[in-house]
Amino acid sequence: MSAAMDTESTYSGYSHYSGHSKKTHRQGRDRHKSPRSKDGSRSEKSVTIQTPPAEPLLGNDASRAEEGQDDNWGETTTAITGTSEHSISQEDIARISKDLEDSVGLDCKRYLGLTVAAVLGLLVFLTPIAFILLPQILWRDDLEPCGTVCEGLFISVAFKLLILLIGTWALFFRQPKADLPRVFVFRALLLVLIFLFVFSYWLFYGVRILDSKDTNYQGIVQYAVSLVDALLFIHYLAIVLLELRQLQPMFTVKVVRSTDGESRYYSLGHLSIQRAALVVLENYYRDFTVYNPALLTASKSRATKHMAGLKVYNVDGPGNNASGQSRAMIAAAARRRDSSHNELYYEEADHERRVKKRRARLVVAVEEAFTHIKRLQAEEQQKAPGEMMDPREAAQAIFPSMARALQKYLRTTRQQQYHSMESILQHLSFCITNNMTPKAFLERYLNPGPTLQYDRDRWFSKQWTLVSEEAVTSGLQDGIVFVLKCLDFSLVVNVKKIPFIKLSEEFIDPKSHKFVLRLQSETSV
Amino acid sequence: TALSCFISFSFQQRIEIHKLRQGDNLILGFSIGGGIDQDPTQNPFSEDKTDKGIYVTRVTEGGPAEVAGLQIGDKIMQVNGWDMTMVTHDQARKRLTKRNEEVVRLLVTRQSLQKAVQQSMMS
Numbered sequence: 001m002s003a004a005m006d007t008e009s010t011y012s013g014y015s016h017y018s019g020h021s022k023k024t025h026r027q028g029r030d031r032h033k034s035p036r037s038k039d040g041s042r043s044e045k046s047v048t049i050q051t052p053p054a055e056p057l058l059g060n061d062a063s064r065a066e067e068g069q070d071d072n073w074g075e076t077t078t079a080i081t082g083t084s085e086h087s088i089s090q091e092d093i094a095r096i097s098k099d100l101e102d103s104v105g106l107d108c109k110r111y112l113g114l115t116v117a118a119v120l121g122l123l124v125f126l127t128p129i130a131f132i133l134l135p136q137i138l139w140r141d142d143l144e145p146c147g148t149v150c151e152g153l154f155i156s157v158a159f160k161l162l163i164l165l166i167g168t169w170a171l172f173f174r175q176p177k178a179d180l181p182r183v184f185v186f187r188a189l190l191l192v193l194i195f196l197f198v199f200s201y202w203l204f205y206g207v208r209i210l211d212s213k214d215t216n217y218q219g220i221v222q223y224a225v226s227l228v229d230a231l232l233f234i235h236y237l238a239i240v241l242l243e244l245r246q247l248q249p250m251f252t253v254k255v256v257r258s259t260d261g262e263s264r265y266y267s268l269g270h271l272s273i274q275r276a277a278l279v280v281l282e283n284y285y286r287d288f289t290v291y292n293p294a295l296l297t298a299s300k301s302r303a304t305k306h307m308a309g310l311k312v313y314n315v316d317g318p319g320n321n322a323s324g325q326s327r328a329m330i331a332a333a334a335r336r337r338d339s340s341h342n343e344l345y346y347e348e349a350d351h352e353r354r355v356k357k358r359r360a361r362l363v364v365a366v367e368e369a370f371t372h373i374k375r376l377q378a379e380e381q382q383k384a385p386g387e388m389m390d391p392r393e394a395a396q397a398i399f400p401s402m403a404r405a406l407q408k409y410l411r412t413t414r415q416q417q418y419h420s421m422e423s424i425l426q427h428l429s430f431c432i433t434n435n436m437t438p439k440a441f442l443e444r445y446l447n448p449g450p451t452l453q454y455d456r457d458r459w460f461s462k463q464w465t466l467v468s469e470e471a472v473t474s475g476l477q478d479g480i481v482f483v484l485k486c487l488d489f490s491l492v493v494n495v496k497k498i499p500f501i502k503l504s505e506e507f508i509d510p511k512s513h514k515f516v517l518r519l520q521s522e523t524s525v
Numbered sequence: 526t527a528l529s530c531f532i533s534f535s536f537q538q539r540i541e542i543h544k545l546r547q548g549d550n551l552i553l554g555f556s557i558g559g560g561i562d563q564d565p566t567q568n569p570f571s572e573d574k575t576d577k578g579i580y581v582t583r584v585t586e587g588g589p590a591e592v593a594g595l596q597i598g599d600k601i602m603q604v605n606g607w608d609m610t611m612v613t614h615d616q617a618r619k620r621l622t623k624r625n626e627e628v629v630r631l632l633v634t635r636q637s638l639q640k641a642v643q644q645s646m647m648s
Contacts, residue, residue, distance in 0.1 A: 518563075518564035518567075519614075520564050521558070522583070523614065525552070525557060525618060
């Protein structure tokens with residue numbers, strides 16, 4: 001067994017996938033893989049913690065020995081260096097630890113806020129009912145009889161409470177979609193207002209009615225009705241403050257990604273900085289193309305080449321004149337006649353040509369592959385039962401003919417990490433099921449799409465930090481700049497006020513449209 | 526100003542054209558442009574682009590007009606005593622092509638003439 005495995009030192013990525021995708025534990029085969037560079041392979045980069053325990057992190061001998069599948073792995077294994085598939089880099093460790101410690105702290109804050117609001121809401125809802133019921137319970141015999149008027153008031157209280165309940169459910173009972181760094185000012189204000197309001201009503205009730213055991217039941221019921229009315233108005237205030245005020249666009253924000261300069265503009269109303277940041281992030285996932293670190297390597301290598309040719313030697317003695325040195329380097333670099341612009345131009349032209357060629361091959365291959373599949377109509381399905389395939393099998397059948405062209409294209413455009421073979425097969429069977437044309441199938445691969453389109457592992461942007469010179473609960477103003485940082489890149493947001501528009505009217509009478517002919521004729525006489 | 530009026534008056538020239546018979550028509554051998562119903566800004570010969578007078582736009586070679594001394598760019602002021610400074614294009618044509626007239630006497634004014642005399646007066 002080990003001898004057979006020994007000879008499999010290189011093999012194509014595809015034959016490996018049928019095992020890998022089902023996550024069966026063929027650890028013996030995995031260990032015999034030769035180390036691969038990160039970019040070259042199309043296989044999944046399994047760096048998350050939740051891989052099954054049989055695929056261990058670096059050098060975890062104990063679990064391997066426990067499985068006991070291949071006893072001879074010690075002799076037949078090739079060395080696993082830091083860049084093999086089952087290692088994690090330093091960046092990933094930092095990311096994972098940050099995720100762990102942050103999730104614990106924020107959850108407490110969020111749940112505290114929610115419980116306070118829920119308790120207050122329940123209290124507020126039960127208060128009118130308590131106001132009405134307490135006299136009945138405590139001094140029922142002393143109360144003046146109160147016939148139809150009170151019953152009418154009971155009905156109105158009941159319906160108003162129902163409306164309040166539905167309105168509160170519609171407005172407030174929503175899945176919180178984000179964790180903001182500071183408390184939401186308007187919500188806190190409203191909670192305080194409601195608390196003070198209900199507190200003052202209870203105070204009045206307690207002193208004037210409970211203590212003195214007022215017998216005018218109709219007055220008490222009307223007091224409860226006034227409380228419910230006031231609560232409905234507070235609900236109206238909540239709608240206006242929380243929902244309506246920011247609907248009218250007042251500011252235009254420009255969002256620029258720091259790594260590649262991709263920018264977008266959005267229109268916002270009166271929001272606090274943290275809520276504006278939230279809106280920007282929600283739109284970021286939909287509008288910006290996915291962050292691809294592989295595309296940045298070219299400019300980085302050019303940058304290192306610029307300064308690589310110069311070295312500064314200090315001949316005047318050991319004085320450490322750092323700024324003088326760097327200025328000298330900059331001046332020398334500026335004077336040097338380098339032809340890197342030429343290189344860049346030809347490199348880009350060459351790359352474009354290559355991409356276009358590969359794209360043409362890909363399109364042809366996919367079109368040809370799609371011609372092999374035909375949908376069976378319902379009547380035909382009974383006639384040829386033997387050869388029928390479901391979409392997944394059909395996708396697997398035509399995939400090999402286009403796989404190579406697709407892989408080459410993805411490599412050239414440096415997108416290969418974003419598409420695993422499994423995801424491609426899934427997409428292919430999805431397209432086949434929905435009668436899509438080859439072009440519709442390819443739309444996902446030809447151009448990089450928004451971040452939402454890809455697997456969550458590939459996002460590079462899950463934990464965001466808001467960096468701002470103003471307080472994050474203060475409102476947007478013209479000229480404010482804040483930055484949304486994540487681990488690999490940042491979004492710089494620049495706020496501009498929409499200018500005040502002065503619009504005047506001009507009336508044109510429809511009958512005033514008159515024309516003349518302007519001729520210049522020449523007649524010979 | 527009295528002197529300038531006198532000067533502009535004397536720059537007019539009288540030209541007598543004898544019409545040539547060609548088949549059934551009597552032709553004069555030139556083309557006219559302009560008129561109060563036309564666009565004066567498109568006139569290449571006028572100095573003042575609001576001038577809606579009748580101008581000579583072409584003179585056929587060897588025709589009666591050329592023989593009589595009419596030149597391209599001349600502004601026709603009168604034809605046989607009829608004023609041509611405030612007429613439509615069609616009226617001008619009609620006045621020039623009356624079938625019973627064999628001779629037309631034109632009063633024309635010419636810019637080149639004006640400039641030559643102005644220069645001689647200034648020097």
